[in-house]
Amino acid sequence: MLLTLTTTRPPATDLGYLLFKHPEKAQSFSTSSGTAHVFYPTAEPGECTAALLLEVDPIALVRGQANQAFTLGQYVNDRPYAAGSLLAVALASVFRTAMTGRCDARPELAASPIPLAVRVPAAPCRGGAALAEKLFAPLGWRVDARPIPLDPEFPAWGDSRYLDLRLDGELRLADALKHLYVLLPVMDDAKHYWVAEDEVDKLLRAGEGWLAAHPERDLISTRYLAHRRGYVRSALAQLAELDGADEDSLDNALAEPVVEASPERPEPLAVTRRHAVLAALREVGAHRVLDLGCGGGALLRDLLADNTFTEIIGTDVSAGALAAAARRLRLDSLPDRARDRIELRQSALTYTDPTLAGYDAAVLMEVVEHVDPSRLPALERAVFGTARPTHVVVTTPNVEYNVRFPTLPAGQARHPDHRFEWTRAEFRAWARGVADRCGYTVRYLPVGPDDPEVGPPTQLAVFSRTGVA
Template identity: 30%
Template sequence: MYLTIKATGEHANMISHLLAKNPHNLYDRTEKGARVRLVYTSSEPHDTEAMLFVTPDPIELVKGTPDHYDITQYINDRELAVSSLFCSYIRPALGTALNGKPKADYMNWVDYQFDLQMTFGPVASDLPDHVVESLFQPLGYEVQMERGEIDYSFDLKNRSTVRHIQISGQQTLQQMLRQIYILIPVLDNYKHYYINEDEIERLRRYGEGWLSTHPQHDLMIKRSLRFAPLIKEYEQQVANDASMDTLSTEISTHSVEDATAQADSAEPLEIIDVLETDTEPPVVRLNELRYRAIVEQVSLLPQRKQVIDFGAGEGKLSVRLGQIEGVEQVWAVEPSMQSQLRAIDRFAKLEGRTDDVIPVITTGSLFYRDERWIDQDVIILCEVIEHINEVRLPQVIHTLFTDYRPQTLIITTPNREYNEVYDMDTEEIRHADHRFEWTRAEFEQYCTQWIQNRPYTFTISGIGEKHEQYGQPTQMVVFHRTGGQQI
């Protein structure tokens, strides 16, 4: 991971004082499981360039954490792509410039607009090029992107989604750093930490003066905060700030005479509490609605003693399934050890509850046959299939319908049409790990194909707030076995 900062023109070498890094010394530190180095490739009065280079150690990153036992650290790009993890290295290395606090002798240079160029990468973004450009161009930058050509031995794609991005323009060093500090996680759409109210403070602090007026403001907020309650809290805080600013402006325009006259008036001055408590009902997250819909379906099934939750994650749905009357066994099947450990902690809290079935966590995958799952009552894939490459999906479907033959199979997956309601680009998908997202018609077509020559029927329904044109955000299919011979 790298970030280069280049200044040209008069006083270009002053950026070294703003960075608080001596061009003749190598900055070399170990931060959070990575080696962080900053070196100057040029240090001339009219041409100064510094490069921040980060070399992560995937083993050191997970030592002492639940990830220590998760092999996925070796097979993903998260530690190698510029993302929120990279931003956590920017803060300690470039914190002086980011916060605009150099030595007193150089404070006047904080507001100086240099001819700057910043290049960073590799960026693994699901956003199309024109959306990436729309994030930087309104800020006054020229944008250039480079992609690598890739050569597969099979038909998949011939251009990498990974890009190296260069932005250039006249700007203060602090402002440009603040902007990429917020925009890098927006591009990557991945967080290496739990998103909470601290993220709101980060946006407000480093987005001050530019984020609220940006044409892509809504996209940035959605990809930064993700969850409706946090987005609502952010919007409320911004509205409160605006109200307070307005109130302060109105008060400051009154002269002493106006204030005196108002004090003598028979009508008292009405003070409006701009922090009035919000009385709207709480927002129910889509994930919660999915769980409720699945639990309702399982509760209505005549055969529901044995339930298998594939891709169980941290076990939230599995716990709900164990609370359904008539369910005697719940298998929480999950390949990630990190998620398994969290599920184990969740299930441990159920000890002593006589009315609940405690799920059994187990390692498993849809890519190989497991004798335990044959002829069970219910198999559930909640938001799982879209994470599977389409070329491998037929194998999974064959395993489910031909090998396992459940009485009921429940699958949920995103409705791509509904992305319009989220103001997403037509090429954009909801999560970086999604391999595809289907329209309602495409999903129904696939379901029809899957049960050809197989003794199953199916019904499709939607989950979440309904749009007249685009339907609901999640689509759910319930397959029922009708008996007969498998083919």
């Protein structure tokens, strides 16, 4: 399946800076469904076209899956060829940084609308050209959606449900990519993967600034969330709240990790990590605990199950993440004694919140790597300066260990929202600096198998205020 992006804003080859893909290089990237290729059919000062070609392995796509309709349905389908959710996932993976709107080399260009032309030659659309118009036109696109005949040799057979989709407009490239990421699966009204509750937050993040005001937002939410009524209600309830919010405030929203387990351990790495954090909290004797950037509440659930922790506060900047945590914890049905021990609050890690001061311990579990490096000093002031708990437990990926994940392409981060991943030396340098500036001591622990060459998959630091045993 193919998607092309063209601009005529001179010098048009600056499109390479925005996409973080050099026009003179053809590049290939492994995805969960096959291989994505990025190349430039045209790269001239007056016109530049970038192409994303997704080459899907149809056998690998269905291996180990069952189809309830008919036996050959696993293999006889349009998924490897039609521009739906497979292409959307590849788009988000390959152009991840471009979708955030960041471009250090051309920041003014990334922030400005530019003339763009998009073509998707085979886009499935349940609703035809009229639906494509309803979806894209309110966003500023001029839509040319041409139905593809079932067979040009037999026009009486009529048109297929596929469109040759062409879009033209002047938009920020980041906005254009987000529109495509959301609306290609919506047109198709199908997804190739199981839709879980974290999809609500993915939709809200990609739809920030445009979805809340879209006249078809109900249809978009319903189709994107695979008609899961509970998720759709959650998304629609949050759209008004999130409309107009600062995009940077969504650093810690839920997203799907690329890697979830260490190849050398049967236990998922996420479980091992939570066990290590709980052990560190018990070791320092913490009872009143902050889970900062709590996400969907996995650690909160473990904390609540241990009566050692008498007061638990979970914070996240994302309302969607907090809603997911509330569902996971079953807050509405908890016994009063347990319910009195836990509270969820919406709070940003980079803004000081005096109400979080005075706790025994705070946890930043897989959080710092979701924050832009330029905002880490603000996080330091908020957590180690204003909140200033007695102890702080921080975990973050060890990028050196990434070579031990056979399914992770070289150079790719473990999670699509990671702004960086530190080596052991880089993490320790940051931790030492924070400890020295804020009056803490710090020690380090491995999480997972401690490889003699590349270290553990996760690195953990325990900060303790100076003078605290």
